[in-house]
Amino acid sequence: xxxxxxxxxxxxxxxxxxxxxxxxxxxxxxxxxxxxxxxxxxxxxxxxxxxxxxxxxxxxxxxxxxxxxxxxxxxxxxxxxxxxxxxxxxxxxxxxxxxxxxxxxxxx
Amino acid sequence: xxxxxxxxxxxxxxxxxxxxxxxxxxxxxxxxxxxxxxxxxxxxxxxxxxxxxxxxxxxxxxxxxxxxxxxxxxxxxxxxxxxxxxxxxxxxxxxxxxxxxxxxxxxx
Amino acid sequence: xxxxxxxxxxxxxxxxxxxxxxxxxxxxxxxxxxxxxxxxxxxxxxxxxxxxxxxxxxxxxxxxxxxxxxxxxxxxxxxxxxxxxxxxxxxxxxxxxxxxxxxxxxxx
Ligand code: NI
Ligand code: NI
Ligand code: NI
Numbered sequence: 228x229x230x231x232x233x234x235x236x237x238x239x240x241x242x243x244x245x246x247x248x249x250x251x252x253x254x255x256x257x258x259x260x261x262x263x264x265x266x267x268x269x270x271x272x273x274x275x276x277x278x279x280x281x282x283x284x285x286x287x288x289x290x291x292x293x294x295x296x297x298x299x300x301x302x303x304x305x306x307x308x309x310x311x312x313x314x315x316x317x318x319x320x321x322x323x324x325x326x327x328x329x330x331x332x333x334x335x
Numbered sequence: 336x337x338x339x340x341x342x343x344x345x346x347x348x349x350x351x352x353x354x355x356x357x358x359x360x361x362x363x364x365x366x367x368x369x370x371x372x373x374x375x376x377x378x379x380x381x382x383x384x385x386x387x388x389x390x391x392x393x394x395x396x397x398x399x400x401x402x403x404x405x406x407x408x409x410x411x412x413x414x415x416x417x418x419x420x421x422x423x424x425x426x427x428x429x430x431x432x433x434x435x436x437x438x439x440x441x442x443x
Numbered sequence: 444x445x446x447x448x449x450x451x452x453x454x455x456x457x458x459x460x461x462x463x464x465x466x467x468x469x470x471x472x473x474x475x476x477x478x479x480x481x482x483x484x485x486x487x488x489x490x491x492x493x494x495x496x497x498x499x500x501x502x503x504x505x506x507x508x509x510x511x512x513x514x515x516x517x518x519x520x521x522x523x524x525x526x527x528x529x530x531x532x533x534x535x536x537x538x539x540x541x542x543x544x545x546x547x548x549x550x551x
Contacts, residue, residue: 229546230340230433232446232488234471253431255342255378256368259488260472270471270488272340272367272378274433280547288551323471325446325490326547330337331388331434335396338448338541363450363486363539364476380448380475380486382541438445439496439542443504 228329229280230272234259235291235322237267243290247273252283280326291322336437337388338380342367343399343430345375351398355381360391388434399430444545445496446488450475451507451538453483459506463489468499496542507538 235243240256247254257270275283295316343351348364355362365378383391403424451459456472463470473486491499511532 228433230435234488255376255431257365257378257473268471270473272342274431284549291551293551320551322549322551323469323490324549324551325444325545326549327435327446327543328546329433330436333392333430333432333434335399335401335428335430335432336541338543361539363484365473365486380450382539435543437541438544441500441538441540441542443507443509443536443538443540 228274228332229277230274230327230329231283232325233271233287233322234268236320237269239291239320240269246286246290274332287322287324291320293318293320336382336440337385338382338435338437339391340433341379341395341430342376344428345377347399347428348377354394354398382440392432395430395432399428401426401428444490444548445493446490446543446545447499448541449487449503449538450484452536453485455507455536456485462502462506490548503538503540507536509534509536
């Protein structure tokens, strides 16, 4: 058995966990911050059989691939206190995945 | 040395941590959600010697074994806006335990 | 590759994460409680190359070494409802570090 520790962006968690659950994978979510990914992130734990590791990585890839999105969150203040939304390209997504060997697995 | 990662239900944590502490095991608690267990859960980390693994598993088993409890949390609404508590059998408890090998352990 | 799981005291996290980031290490922080260290603690995850493990341990040691500090948090109540701050020596710091082997590492 293998333990997959995946650090993903918060915004990708709902669709990712949906897809994993649909494929009968059980996920435990830990709230995490900083580090590997700049914005808010979540650390996921999954215990899977060795021959399922690639399937899980593929599901993570599909849901968390790095992409550029155009956001208008940035606003620019203009004279007369007018705020103008300014289109901004940001990279979102990404995942950091560690696969560890599990010596023993117990289900109670 | 071994690292035990145990995912247990929130309600079983106080008695479990009590028993582990009484037996001189140190536990680190991480708040977690979803996945292996349906209700709120906690992920515990314990670093133990190889010959203590079975003792820890036994303590987890004692405190987290799956059992059916009768709850009256479900209420059924009756005509005239009367709410009647309805006995409901639910399964609680359970634990998912991963034992990993620790290559090196440092205490500062 | 190695996964370093370090449990450190909350108060040591800002300077520790600063030093790790300055040395190009990426850290993921998980909020944790109890266990290895008495006060509030944080569990850090770092994925590093085998030849970087000692450098990381040294940085943790520098920022988290156990030391005695004198605090006046303890107040002693005197007759007439006067509270007198009482100097108290407490041990702070410390870290518990697990180094695990990573079988496979994937960056998306
Ligand atoms: Ni295995
Ligand atoms: Ni060992
Ligand atoms: Ni390696």
